[in-house]
Amino acid sequence: MEKTRYQQGVDIIKEYTLTDNEEIGTHMDIVATFKDLAPDLESYIVEFAFGDIYSREGLTKQQQTMVTISSLVTLGTEPQLELHINTGLTIGLTPKEIVGTIVHLIPYTGFPRVLNALKIVKKVFAQRDVKVNE
Amino acid sequence: MEKTRYQQGVDIIKEYTLTDNEEIGTHMDIVATFKDLAPDLESYIVEFAFGDIYSREGLTKQQQTMVTISSLVTLGTEPQLELHINTGLTIGLTPKEIVGTIVHLIPYTGFPRVLNALKIVKKVFAQRDVKVNE
Amino acid sequence: MEKTRYQQGVDIIKEYTLTDNEEIGTHMDIVATFKDLAPDLESYIVEFAFGDIYSREGLTKQQQTMVTISSLVTLGTEPQLELHINTGLTIGLTPKEIVGTIVHLIPYTGFPRVLNALKIVKKVFAQRDVKVNE
Amino acid sequence: MEKTRYQQGVDIIKEYTLTDNEEIGTHMDIVATFKDLAPDLESYIVEFAFGDIYSREGLTKQQQTMVTISSLVTLGTEPQLELHINTGLTIGLTPKEIVGTIVHLIPYTGFPRVLNALKIVKKVFAQRDVKVNE
Amino acid sequence: MEKTRYQQGVDIIKEYTLTDNEEIGTHMDIVATFKDLAPDLESYIVEFAFGDIYSREGLTKQQQTMVTISSLVTLGTEPQLELHINTGLTIGLTPKEIVGTIVHLIPYTGFPRVLNALKIVKKVFAQRDVKVNE
Amino acid sequence: MEKTRYQQGVDIIKEYTLTDNEEIGTHMDIVATFKDLAPDLESYIVEFAFGDIYSREGLTKQQQTMVTISSLVTLGTEPQLELHINTGLTIGLTPKEIVGTIVHLIPYTGFPRVLNALKIVKKVFAQRDVKVNE
Numbered sequence: 001m002e003k004t005r006y007q008q009g010v011d012i013i014k015e016y017t018l019t020d021n022e023e024i025g026t027h028m029d030i031v032a033t034f035k036d037l038a039p040d041l042e043s044y045i046v047e048f049a050f051g052d053i054y055s056r057e058g059l060t061k062q063q064q065t066m067v068t069i070s071s072l073v074t075l076g077t078e079p080q081l082e083l084h085i086n087t088g089l090t091i092g093l094t095p096k097e098i099v100g101t102i103v104h105l106i107p108y109t110g111f112p113r114v115l116n117a118l119k120i121v122k123k124v125f126a127q128r129d130v131k132v133n134e
Numbered sequence: 135m136e137k138t139r140y141q142q143g144v145d146i147i148k149e150y151t152l153t154d155n156e157e158i159g160t161h162m163d164i165v166a167t168f169k170d171l172a173p174d175l176e177s178y179i180v181e182f183a184f185g186d187i188y189s190r191e192g193l194t195k196q197q198q199t200m201v202t203i204s205s206l207v208t209l210g211t212e213p214q215l216e217l218h219i220n221t222g223l224t225i226g227l228t229p230k231e232i233v234g235t236i237v238h239l240i241p242y243t244g245f246p247r248v249l250n251a252l253k254i255v256k257k258v259f260a261q262r263d264v265k266v267n268e
Numbered sequence: 269m270e271k272t273r274y275q276q277g278v279d280i281i282k283e284y285t286l287t288d289n290e291e292i293g294t295h296m297d298i299v300a301t302f303k304d305l306a307p308d309l310e311s312y313i314v315e316f317a318f319g320d321i322y323s324r325e326g327l328t329k330q331q332q333t334m335v336t337i338s339s340l341v342t343l344g345t346e347p348q349l350e351l352h353i354n355t356g357l358t359i360g361l362t363p364k365e366i367v368g369t370i371v372h373l374i375p376y377t378g379f380p381r382v383l384n385a386l387k388i389v390k391k392v393f394a395q396r397d398v399k400v401n402e
Numbered sequence: 403m404e405k406t407r408y409q410q411g412v413d414i415i416k417e418y419t420l421t422d423n424e425e426i427g428t429h430m431d432i433v434a435t436f437k438d439l440a441p442d443l444e445s446y447i448v449e450f451a452f453g454d455i456y457s458r459e460g461l462t463k464q465q466q467t468m469v470t471i472s473s474l475v476t477l478g479t480e481p482q483l484e485l486h487i488n489t490g491l492t493i494g495l496t497p498k499e500i501v502g503t504i505v506h507l508i509p510y511t512g513f514p515r516v517l518n519a520l521k522i523v524k525k526v527f528a529q530r531d532v533k534v535n536e
Numbered sequence: 537m538e539k540t541r542y543q544q545g546v547d548i549i550k551e552y553t554l555t556d557n558e559e560i561g562t563h564m565d566i567v568a569t570f571k572d573l574a575p576d577l578e579s580y581i582v583e584f585a586f587g588d589i590y591s592r593e594g595l596t597k598q599q600q601t602m603v604t605i606s607s608l609v610t611l612g613t614e615p616q617l618e619l620h621i622n623t624g625l626t627i628g629l630t631p632k633e634i635v636g637t638i639v640h641l642i643p644y645t646g647f648p649r650v651l652n653a654l655k656i657v658k659k660v661f662a663q664r665d666v667k668v669n670e
Numbered sequence: 671m672e673k674t675r676y677q678q679g680v681d682i683i684k685e686y687t688l689t690d691n692e693e694i695g696t697h698m699d700i701v702a703t704f705k706d707l708a709p710d711l712e713s714y715i716v717e718f719a720f721g722d723i724y725s726r727e728g729l730t731k732q733q734q735t736m737v738t739i740s741s742l743v744t745l746g747t748e749p750q751l752e753l754h755i756n757t758g759l760t761i762g763l764t765p766k767e768i769v770g771t772i773v774h775l776i777p778y779t780g781f782p783r784v785l786n787a788l789k790i791v792k793k794v795f796a797q798r799d800v801k802v803n804e
Binding site for chain 6: 584585589590592593594595599600602603604606607608609610611616632633635636637639640641642643644645
Binding site: 316317321322324325326327331332334335336338339340341342343348364365367368369371372373374375376377 | 450451455456458459460461465466468469470472473474475476477482498499501502503505506507508509510511
């Protein structure tokens, strides 16, 4: 039996965000936060963003997260950047690849966005006790 | 003997942009275009962007270009996007990976930037006679 | 029998874009354009953007389009702005409301984005033979 | 006797921002904050933004605020978004219309800006004891 | 007798844009273009932007235009950038200062916006037969 | 003997940021903060941004900082804006010129970015005990 889009989305979210550290939020927490404001938001995040987009063939999980981080650095939306730096570590981007992704963006987005992003990397790496040379 | 930053940059630019198709511009053409306005621009592009940033360890050429494309889609700067979609094909991103990178950005940058980027992909793929299923 | 998300989306797109003027593109043309690059894009536009988001209760069609136009002016993504100014006229925003929406944005996005948007309004109004005082 | 632009602006600001809750800031507070830095800022906000732009015919107060909120979500400028979500409630946008405006923007600005905006909605609704189903 | 804001604005616009070259547009042309869509736009551009903002004490005309160009490069709004590069030459920024302003932005906005801006500089300098070493 | 790019950069950073107030951060602090994440960042900031770009002829230090501030207001990147408002005071922009730069941007970036920037100006001026009429 084929999985529903919802189940597909939930499974992917788990894969991307499950850690032993309870302090680290997941996309399901976001969904829960806004349940009273817009209950359908759950469907858009779980079914569309994860069940559809993250389920596409063609990119590996590591590539998907690298692409996501690149866009979030460029947008400057920091809460999401924090979430996806965490996601990156969870699905196996090396600390070096995460830092490398962000530093590579200097010529395209300029230093300010990159430095603000690295501040978040520093926070997440400290929280997860990760070093860049690992 | 160690290569100079300039030589390092030129070598990388060649690797990223050398094709048999003379219609496809390279970063050296850009440098030439602005030589009269700002002769030092050559050094910033060749030595800094390529000699320094693209020479960093940690990301593969394919990853660097994926990251670049993600940022350019988010910024909406189309001439550079065209250049780096070309670059992507030249250094071995598959057409599927290029399209996958851009489609993956829908949840982060929205449809308008993604659709405008895909228009450019279509143009470049036609120019280079590339199909997405290759 | 309940409509599928796809049918729901197609019906809404028709409502928003059906005109007698064949020169005016619709969202189905966009979907067709990119079918070879990313066949699933159709589902994201038809099922998610229209079948889900535009089907939400709470805003009228006129309000939805006003909100869309405001965001597109702020982003500066002109092809989509042209499409949705057309959409606005089709679903019954008055020319005065469309211009009013854009002029209202001066204090928030500044003159450049507003003037570039009004240039597109001028083009669309001329194409559809619409005057602002109607 | 015709009102001056200043008086016109002050009247509109009152209409948009007068609440019984003294914790909720108004545009006049902003003007006061910056009086020492740039005393003429008062004239630009009161006379231009409100006396001119908000006095235009063509959009209702509800429409003006919906358009404003859409642009501020897209820009990601959160202090102003908070002010205008408050304004929206004061001039009679329903909670559902405010949430609906922001959720409608997902396809145009992506999830990050929308989720950051909904966090502010949650804060303002709590502060004013407003529920989305009212 | 004190000048009206309108007269003040018109005088400043003349000062910034009057050249012998009829091909070069001025802000009054923009105002004329949109007269049918929004007749009050004239007042916002002439009275507010020029009559108020450009009449402020504290910055020289050269500084005002440098600041304007910096913002337009960062926004990437090209028609306005073209207009204000012209304005810059007219009120006495040297070609070197204009190019210097734009190149200085590389670390802040990245190369793409800077290169797109220099393309416009090249066009304007050619049109006005200006060389960067003058 | 010619200075190295590194020495050139360090000298310029000192000139721009040296104050008696130890609370005010400098670019060297940033470099130190990220040394573990990306040791080469030091070279990009010191050698490229300052050793290359800030060493260009053509703009005065005051002009360079005005241009920088204009771009940072437009981007909305606040930590960097705070740093460069400090820089501006240190290298001799008058408080009036700093405020004038930011207020001049209203027509180009809109009020939200300008008001958020003025909040930072207020903070920096208070910290350094500076008044706008000096």
